[in-house]
Amino acid sequence: MISTHLPALQIILPLLAAPLCVILRNGTLTYWFAVVVAWLAFAVSALLLQEVNAIGVIAYKLGGWAPPWGIEYRIDLLNAYVLLIVSAIGALTVSYAKPSVDQEIGGDRGYLFYTAFLLCLAGLLGVTITGDAFNIFVFLEISSLSSYALIAMGRDRRALIASYRYLVFGTIGATFFLIGVGLLYQMTGTLNIADLGERVAAVGPNRTITVAFGFMAVGLAVKAALFPVHAWLPNAYAYAPSVATIFLAATATKVSIYVLIRTYFTIFHHDFSFGVMALGDIFMVFAVLAMLAGSAIAIFQTDIKRMLAYSSVAQIGYMVLGVSMATVLGLTGGMLHLFNHALIKGALFMAMGCVFYRTGSVSIESMRGLAARMPWTMAAFVAGGMSLIGVPLTVGFVSKWYLLLAAMEQNLWWILVFLIIASLMAIIYVWRVVEAAYFMPSSAGAPTDIQEAPMAMLVPMWVMVLANFYFGIDTKLSVGVATRAAKFLLGDAS
Amino acid sequence: MSAPDLMLLALVIPLIGAVTIVLFGKIPNLREAATLVTAVSLFAVALNLLPVVADGGRPDLNLIEVLPGLELRFTLEPLGMLFALIASGLWIVNSIYSIGYMRAKKESNQTRFYVCFALAIFGAMGVALAGNMFTLFICYEVLTITTYPLVTHAGTPEAMRSGRTYLGLLLGSSIGLQLAAIIGTWYLTGTLDFRDGGVFAGHVQGPVIGLLLFLYVYGIGKAALMPIHRWLPAAMVAPTPVSALLHAVAVVKAGVFTVLKVIVYLFGSDFLRESGYGDWLAYIAGATVLTASLIAMTKDNLKARLAYSTVSQLSYIILGAALFTPLGAIGGAMHIAMHALGKITLFFCAGAIYVASGKTQISDMHGIGRVMPFTLFAFFIGSLSVIGLPPMGGSWSKYFIAMGALESGQIVFVAVLMISSLLNIAYLLPIVARGFFSPPSDEIGSGNVAATKIKEAPLLCVAPLCLTAFGCIVLFFYADPLYRLLAPIGGG
Structure with missing residues (x-):
């Protein structure tokens, strides 16, 4: 019986658990409660993926109201895959959270963190699962508002400004998206995505549709932090509490890219988006600029969390690059990077969380000589860094390989060159940290009593690191699902 | 024991050696014994493989298929056999020398030194046995990275500077050029396997051949073809046993070995001669x-x-x-x-x-x-x-x-x-x-x-x-x- 209501459960679980956290109040209690809820959400999304794999698209009528009037949750391979990513990262992150949250936010206010975290999780899952365009906006706002709160909990006062800036950007992005949805509703009279897909094509490309197309493109680019509208991201990631950074970096922008894919492949047909409107050409240029500029700026950062944030700007470029090609290989590469980058950045930011927990700083100075004191943490950073660079046998290689294949398939040789240059720049910025940690003596004023991070943090971090290698070697799940999802989106039945 | 099993053993032994060395890190005599035992057993394995290859056998070990067509695969042929024998054989001699040298000089961080050495030999074995360019590339990079701590062993600013030249040139050339060549090869021929007579014949003609060859020989920075030879003099800042085994034998020979492999088994000597590029x-x-x-x-x-x-x-x-x-x-x-x-x-x-x-x-x-x-x-x-x-x-x-x-x-x-x-x-x-x-x-x-x-x-x-x-x-x-x-x- 429960299995038919899995889609609703996916959202209701974290959404209802969030206010319960406020009632529970006790830091330790809420932690365990959040852990249980997050893992349950993960179990639900795993079951959903399995079901989609077996029987195909699941359409769930919320409250029994038939679409297009009622809200429909519609799960195909694409969003089942994204649900799995978000819930898996959520579960691992919250398992890791306790020591870090206790220290950075304080045990007595910890429940607020878990509340915001679960709300954010519910929002992100909701954006992904829903089959209704307006509902996307609602969940987008739930996740955004809770993430502003999460970021503002950072100890550094600059976190407040970073959060405010994100709020301004995020609101503009979401509003633009909403304007687009409104215009589409005006033309078609429906908000259901599947329904929109048919009717937009039937209405044909008139000016209103084109304007909606433009508003949504800009709005989603802001939400996804695509260069050059990425300005909210670096500070937000740098000054947020460690755990919030891990979760947001690994999921929030990914979900925006999911919405982007959904909008331009399902609502607007890909022939229209990439053929008539030439969205691919525009996004491809910005994607390549993001790859190069993000990596270049990352090289010069002294705060490692900021460095990783700029690296994220570059990695978002990779994902958008794959999407912008609008071919099976390109889309596969982009979606693979969605999955893979979540694992990579999750592992790297977890390592930084451990470093911050012990040393109270994530500047390159404080990394000096740290490998001797925190061997497991720094080893995790090295492994994550290798994956970020794209060393074979890690996940980073798999997605880059598909992007390369896609670029070659279309004879885009210049993209090949830029992909390689961006990888070389990744080596430089990862190497700076490795060199400081492994080959430099600790700085004179550094505390001498630094120990390895507690097991409660090490274990989830290493699960994440090993996943980087596991999915780099056994690529059946990620590549298989991404390929089939790409074919599904492009209407390629083969 | 069958030949593929022996090949697996040749790859695993240096890794086990590295772990053992770490475990005995506090007891120098046992630690050095571990190095020697590892070296001797590795050489014995290589010697056992020799008759198989000499009789024309080409044992093949396919570990995993990472992506469709991209396999982690090892195939032994005469060139690789020769390289494996030299690297493992000289490792024994060099280990004895290292013990004498490192103890006489009272060097610090000796455990790290021996561990990295064993890992570098693992990389060299991987290069020797690699059955396709993908596998070879991975092992090539393992060799680059594991030798970096050996080059900068002294930890002085000069050593760090040299280390940066070393890593920068080797990694930069291999990723910037060699990887591009590998991707190009894959794109043009659909395979990265080493085959007698090469894989390019019938797929490529014209100046592209020359371009690919250029990308390969300069992408294989370890072969030290001028003008990307600067890393080799820079590496001399390392302790002498490192210069002796790695920068006269394992690392540089891995470079020219790769060049040979590329010319003989990817391009095919005849194909290159006839093309003239x-x-x-x-x-x-x-x-x-x-x-x-x-x-x-x-x-x-x-x-x-x-x-x-x-x-x-x-x-x-x-x-x-x-x-x-x-x-x-x-x-x-x-x-x-x-x-x-x-x-x-x-x-x-x-x-x-x-x-x-x-x-x-x-x-x-x-x-x-x-x-x-x-x-x-x-x-x-x-x-x-x-x-x-x-x-x-x-x-x-x-x-x-x-x-x-x-x-x-x-x-x-x-x-x-x-x-x-x-x-x-x-x-x-x-x-x-x-x-x-x-x-x-x-x-x-x-x-x-x-x-x-x-x-x-x-x-x-x-x-x-x-x-x-x-x-x-x-x-x-x-x-x-x-x-x-x-x-x-x-x-x-």
Whole structure:
């Protein structure tokens, strides 16, 4: 019986658990409660993926109201895959959270963190699962508002400004998206995505549709932090509490890219988006600029969390690059990077969380000589860094390989060159940290009593690191699902 | 045990060795015993594989398929067999030498040193056994990264600077150029497997062949073809055992080995000769041979001189391969072995002199042979082998490369070889002459109190270098088995 209501459960679980956290109040209690809820959400999304794999698209009528009037949750391979990513990262992150949250936010206010975290999780899952365009906006706002709160909990006062800036950007992005949805509703009279897909094509490309197309493109680019509208991201990631950074970096922008894919492949047909409107050409240029500029700026950062944030700007470029090609290989590469980058950045930011927990700083100075004191943490950073660079046998290689294949398939040789240059720049910025940690003596004023991070943090971090290698070697799940999802989106039945 | 199992063992043994070394990190004697046991068992495994390959077997070990068509796969063929034998065999000798050297110098971080060494050998084994370019590339990078801590072992600002040159050039070239070439190969042919006769025939024609060859030979920075040879002199800041095994044998030979593999098994010598787009390579290699020899003459630091000599000698091998004739390829491959023994001897001697006297500059080594006769005599033998004079092994490989040059009708390269031999004489033998015949400098001279302090290096340093010097002579008389092992790569 429960299995038919899995889609609703996916959202209701974290959404209802969030206010319960406020009632529970006790830091330790809420932690365990959040852990249980997050893992349950993960179990639900795993079951959903399995079901989609077996029987195909699941359409769930919320409250029994038939679409297009009622809200429909519609799960195909694409969003089942994204649900799995978000819930898996959520579960691992919250398992890791306790020591870090206790220290950075304080045990007595910890429940607020878990509340915001679960709300954010519910929002992100909701954006992904829903089959209704307006509902996307609602969940987008739930996740955004809770993430502003999460970021503002950072100890550094600059976190407040970073959060405010994100709020301004995020609101503009979401509003633009909403304007687009409104215009589409005006033309078609429906908000259901599947329904929109048919009717937009039937209405044909008139000016209103084109304007909606433009508003949504800009709005989603802001939400996804695509260069050059990425300005909210670096500070937000740098000054947020460690755990919030891990979760947001690994999921929030990914979900925006999911919405982007959904909008331009399902609502607007890909022939229209990439053929008539030439969205691919525009996004491809910005994607390549993001790859190069993000990596270049990352090289010069002294705060490692900021460095990783700029690296994220570059990695978002990779994902958008794959999407912008609008071919099976390109889309596969982009979606693979969605999955893979979540694992990579999750592992790297977890390592930084451990470093911050012990040393109270994530500047390159404080990394000096740290490998001797925190061997497991720094080893995790090295492994994550290798994956970020794209060393074979890690996940980073798999997605880059598909992007390369896609670029070659279309004879885009210049993209090949830029992909390689961006990888070389990744080596430089990862190497700076490795060199400081492994080959430099600790700085004179550094505390001498630094120990390895507690097991409660090490274990989830290493699960994440090993996943980087596991999915780099056994690529059946990620590549298989991404390929089939790409074919599904492009209407390629083969 | 079947041959693929043995191959797996050859890859796993160095890894187990590394773990054991870490476990015994606090007990130096056990730790060094672990290194030696690992080295000996690895060599034994390699020896057991030899008959299989000599009989024409090509054992194949397919570990996993990472992505469709991209396999982690190992296939053993004569070239790889030769490289595996040299790397594992000399690792034993070098380990003995390392123990003598590191203890005499009381170096710090010795556990890290031995662990990285074992991991580097793992990388070298992977390169030797790799069955496709994808696998080879991974192992090539393992070798680059694991040798970095060895280069910067001293931890001084100078070592760090050199380390950055080392890593920057090797990683930059391999990712910027080699990887691009690999992707191009995949795109054009749909495979990265090594096959007899190459994979390009029928897929590519025109200048693209030349471009790909360019990307490969300069992407394989470890082959130190000029102008990307700078990392090799930079690496000389490492402790001498590292320079000896890694920067005269494992790392650089992995580079030229890869070049050989690419030319013989990816392009196919015949294909390159017929296309005519690879002819420039022999000229660049010839120019590197001569230029590097000339630079070597200007270096007063013994290790720097040997490093430039290595750059020059590596290009012999590339030259041999770039002649695109069977004899040239065989000569080049043979030179991997001959030069390995000769050059490791020279480096061992340089290290022994440094341990015994603290001297690094050639101009300070007057009369050093009178107090260190064994060392300097071994240096003499190693020099003769590098120069290519009988009765040393080095003469055979030069002979085959010269024959290859004649076979291809390019007499100019015979001249290059001859001139280079003369240059080798000019920069190597004066060291020996000065050591034996010129009057000792004050410090070494019998009148000085300090004189009594300089004597032969510890036995653990001297014995290995005598052994490798002896090996140079042995290879002269037993070159035939080597030739027969390598004959298949000439297509004969």
